[in-house]
Amino acid sequence: MGRKKKTTKRKKSLIAETITPYTANSFSFEDMIDNIVQGDNLTVLRLIPDNSINLIITSPPYFKQRDYGSGIGNEKTVEQYIENLIFVFSECVRILRKDGSIVFNLGDKYLEGSLQLIPHRFAIEVLKTFPVKIVNNITWVKLNPTPRQYQKRLVSSSEPFFHFVKSDGYYYNLGDYMNNKGTKIKRTNGNNIGKKYFELIENSSLTLAQKKMALCELQEIIEEVKSGKIESFRMKIKGIHSEPFGGQDGGRKYQLMKKGFTIIKIKGEPIKRDIIECAVETIKGSKHPAIYPLSIIKELIKLLSRPDDIVLDPFIGSGTTAVAAKELGRKYIGIEINKEYCEYARGRLKNIGLEKPLELFS
Numbered sequence: 001m002g003r004k005k006k007t008t009k010r011k012k013s014l015i016a017e018t019i020t021p022y023t024a025n026s027f028s029f030e031d032m033i034d035n036i037v038q039g040d041n042l043t044v045l046r047l048i049p050d051n052s053i054n055l056i057i058t059s060p061p062y063f064k065q066r067d068y069g070s071g072i073g074n075e076k077t078v079e080q081y082i083e084n085l086i087f088v089f090s091e092c093v094r095i096l097r098k099d100g101s102i103v104f105n106l107g108d109k110y111l112e113g114s115l116q117l118i119p120h121r122f123a124i125e126v127l128k129t130f131p132v133k134i135v136n137n138i139t140w141v142k143l144n145p146t147p148r149q150y151q152k153r154l155v156s157s158s159e160p161f162f163h164f165v166k167s168d169g170y171y172y173n174l175g176d177y178m179n180n181k182g183t184k185i186k187r188t189n190g191n192n193i194g195k196k197y198f199e200l201i202e203n204s205s206l207t208l209a210q211k212k213m214a215l216c217e218l219q220e221i222i223e224e225v226k227s228g229k230i231e232s233f234r235m236k237i238k239g240i241h242s243e244p245f246g247g248q249d250g251g252r253k254y255q256l257m258k259k260g261f262t263i264i265k266i267k268g269e270p271i272k273r274d275i276i277e278c279a280v281e282t283i284k285g286s287k288h289p290a291i292y293p294l295s296i297i298k299e300l301i302k303l304l305s306r307p308d309d310i311v312l313d314p315f316i317g318s319g320t321t322a323v324a325a326k327e328l329g330r331k332y333i334g335i336e337i338n339k340e341y342c343e344y345a346r347g348r349l350k351n352i353g354l355e356k357p358l359e360l361f362s
């Protein structure tokens with residue numbers, strides 16, 4: 001866990017300047033649920049009670065990437081940009097429940113020919129500043145990166161999604177994550193299953209009794225593969241295959257010594273890795289230039305929240321996080337500074353639920 005940083009002067013003045021409009025509008029936390037709130041996220045986040053949100057998923061504007069009109073992203077230096085993100089992150093930590101998660105997706109930037117490692121610098125600053133842990137750096141591999149080849153560098157085609165938590169008791173539903181999309185171990189094929197082992201057993205220096213038992217167990221395991229009970233297997237035969245290192249009494253080394261062989265079953269459940277391969281999404285007629293893939297956000301929501309939980313995005317843009325949350329039976333709160341994007345997000349949400357407009361700055 002990192003140590004907590006003292007609130008800086010800059011943060012205090014930023015909040016003092018922006019808190020005023022709220023007092024004029026005054027609406028409650030409950031009003032924000034299942035709504036897109038227009039306003040500066042620092043101001044809006046300050047209206048949300050401590051420990052009240054289950055999951056925060058967001059993608060702030062990347063540094064000097066686009067002009068969204070106002071808000072974060074066009075600071076003079078990378079340091080100022082990261083500092084502003086840290087202010088927002090600080091509120092996210094405060095409002096997050098103890099068993100909740102925060103996921104930040106950030107993009108990098110080249111300045112004068114050098115990659116700035118902005119997402120990682122942000123993540124390091126978070127670890128130094130807040131009592132949180134990073135569970136994963138989930139890499140989004142873009143299947144359709146911008147088709148522009150540089151002469152002296154490779155095309156960037158990945159972005160991190162950092163998964164932060166406040167405690168080890170964070171909610172996690174691995175079963176629902178990327179169902180059937182994990183990396184499967186290759187299945188051994190057809191009638192050749194285990195064929196090589198029959199020959200190896202025959203030609204081995206095992207006793208007759210050991211050979212008989214090995215052939216019998218080999219036949220049984222082949223049937224298990226054929227019936228789909230297990231994905232595959234490996235066999236080790238004394239005098240032919242290398243001995244396993246270490247191990248305990250009764251373990252594989254022991255079996256190899258006593259029985260003359262050992263069989264390792266491969267169950268074949270998909271391994272759920274910290275990589276998501278997915279194309280960059282475009283929505284026909286979209287008013288927003290930087291939409292992240294709905295499918296990634298849905299997987300993360302399934303992994304990190306339960307039905308009816310509150311999912312919040314402080315940089316909601318076109319409303320992707322809210323759409324994903326609603327489609328999965330979660331509640332949402334979206335915050336967006338740009339009025340036009342708020343309207344666009346509300347339009348996307350109209351198809352799947354009631355959307356009452358809320359404006360912080362009228």
Ligand SMILES: C[S@@+](CC[C@H](N)C(=O)[O-])C[C@H]1O[C@@H](n2cnc3c(N)ncnc32)[C@H](O)[C@@H]1O
Pocket residue numbers: 039040041042058059060061062068070071072073288290291292293314315316317318319320321335336337338341
């Ligand atoms: C990268 S976009 C998010 C896109 C979103 N993930 C989607 O799929 O549509 C970042 C958004 O943050 C908004 N923004 C920037 N600064 C903000 C602030 N201080 N408060 C609220 N929204 C802000 C921008 O207007 C922009 O729409």
